[in-house]
Amino acid sequence: MRALKIATIVMGVMLVVGVAVLAAVIAQRLSARSSPQAPVSVTLNEPPGTRIMGIAATQDRIVLELQGGGPDRVLLLDPHTGAQIGAIALRP
Numbered sequence: 001m002r003a004l005k006i007a008t009i010v011m012g013v014m015l016v017v018g019v020a021v022l023a024a025v026i027a028q029r030l031s032a033r034s035s036p037q038a039p040v041s042v043t044l045n046e047p048p049g050t051r052i053m054g055i056a057a058t059q060d061r062i063v064l065e066l067q068g069g070g071p072d073r074v075l076l077l078d079p080h081t082g083a084q085i086g087a088i089a090l091r092p
Helices: 002-033
Strands: 051-057 062-067 073-077 084-089
Touching: none
Parallel strands: none
Antiparallel strands: 051 062, 062 073, 073 084
16 A cells, blocks of 8 residues: 555656646747847849849748849848848749
8 A cells, every 4th residue: 555655656746747847848949939030131232123023931041033134033042141042044
């Protein structure tokens, strides 16, 4: 009977500690995910007459469709730094 009481107390303590650890991990992950990023300012070095015809964004890329000022092209930008990652020239 005494062993049953000890086992019950130990399992109860383990249950409470486990729930506390789980709640702490969930709170930490939610707070890390919602941290706001500082705004990024970007200046594109494109020739005069260039127009942005379309924009698409994902978590790790911003895609700009550009027309005018030369052949049509697509620019890939990093949303965190504003740096140009790549460019794709489109045939007319």
